Amino acid sequence: MxxxxxxxxxxxxxxxxxxxxxxxxAAGIYNxxxxxxxxxxxxxxxxxxxxxxxxxxxxxxxxKVRRG
Amino acid sequence: MAEKQQQGxxxxxxxxxxxxxxxxxxxxxxxxxLQWHHMLSTLIPADNLVNIKVNMFWDGIFxxxxxxxxxxxxxFLWHAGQRRDVCWSGRTFLGSLMAGWGLFNIxxxxxxxxxLGLHHVYEYSDNKIPWDIGFLVFGxxxxxxxxxxxxQGRKDAIGKEVKNEIQ
Numbered sequence: 001m002x003x004x005x006x007x008x009x010x011x012x013x014x015x016x017x018x019x020x021x022x023x024x025x026a027a028g029i030y031n032x033x034x035x036x037x038x039x040x041x042x043x044x045x046x047x048x049x050x051x052x053x054x055x056x057x058x059x060x061x062x063x064k065v066r067r068g
Numbered sequence: 069m070a071e072k073q074q075q076g077x078x079x080x081x082x083x084x085x086x087x088x089x090x091x092x093x094x095x096x097x098x099x100x101x102l103q104w105h106h107m108l109s110t111l112i113p114a115d116n117l118v119n120i121k122v123n124m125f126w127d128g129i130f131x132x133x134x135x136x137x138x139x140x141x142x143x144f145l146w147h148a149g150q151r152r153d154v155c156w157s158g159r160t161f162l163g164s165l166m167a168g169w170g171l172f173n174i175x176x177x178x179x180x181x182x183x184l185g186l187h188h189v190y191e192y193s194d195n196k197i198p199w200d201i202g203f204l205v206f207g208x209x210x211x212x213x214x215x216x217x218x219x220q221g222r223k224d225a226i227g228k229e230v231k232n233e234i235q
Contacts, residue, residue, distance in 0.1 A: 021118050028112070028122035040184060041107060041126055044176045045133040048087045049140065051171060055164075056080035056144065063072075 071232065073155040073225035079218060081145035082164020083171065086214070088138030090169035094176070095131045098189065105187040107180075114191075141168075157224035163217025166210045173207025 018025075098104045106114055106123030107130050114120045148154045180186045181200045188196035189203045 018117075018121075021121065024118045025121040025125075028118060029125050037108070037126065038129065040186065041129045042133050044172075044179045045091075045130075045137055047175050047179070048168075048171060049084065049137055051175075052080055052084040052087060052137075052141070052168065053144075054080075055076050055083055057076065058079070059072075059074040059076040 086168020
């Protein structure tokens with residue numbers, strides 16, 4: 001119990017690691033480009049998920065195409 | 069009449085998991101162990117602590133998305149395993165994993181390296197093109213090898229259809 005209390009008491013310090021550069025880092029991340037950068041990060045993954053998920057339906061689509 | 073055996077659901081699961089594992093290889097090997105690049109290392113060079121931490125954040129966002137894609141693959145794999153009309157073929161699944169990894173390299177390589185120029189495979193070189201090309205070539209080879217295995221796996225599906233027909 002004592003150990004957990006000590007850990008919890010020290011947690012805020014751990015969360016605010018590197019207090020000197022924290023503000024600069026936050027400014028570098030949460031700027032006016034945040035939404036665009038976020039979208040660009042996810043773009044390849046979105047495309048891969050679309051391609052991968054598409055395979056789930058290929059057999060049904062192919063059989064429909066064959067039937068006309 | 070025997071049920072037609074499908075490959076699609078297993079390919080779907082394999083491609084998503086393979087792409088996810090390929091993404092983790094990129095992240096763990098190139099971003100963390102070798103530190104050849106980070107997600108935005110061309111735009112924000114990793115030459116000071118603040119820039120490295122900003123890149124680290126975007127690395128984390130990318131890897132979180134890769135984790136979700138892998139988890140989606142596991143969900144599809146679970147559903148495929150419960151369907152009687154899906155042929156449980158090792159060749160199909162292994163081929164899909166390889167194709168998924170290859171697709172990851174091709175899609176990520178083309179979008180992030182070539183079109184958007186967010187980063188390159190090896191940032192600490194004057195000529196970054198050979199490294200980027202190597203990354204793409206590896207992806208193409210994996211995709212072709214994977215596709216070949218998936219085609220061979222179709223025989224497993226046909227074999228199971230025949231077996232079911234006899235029974």
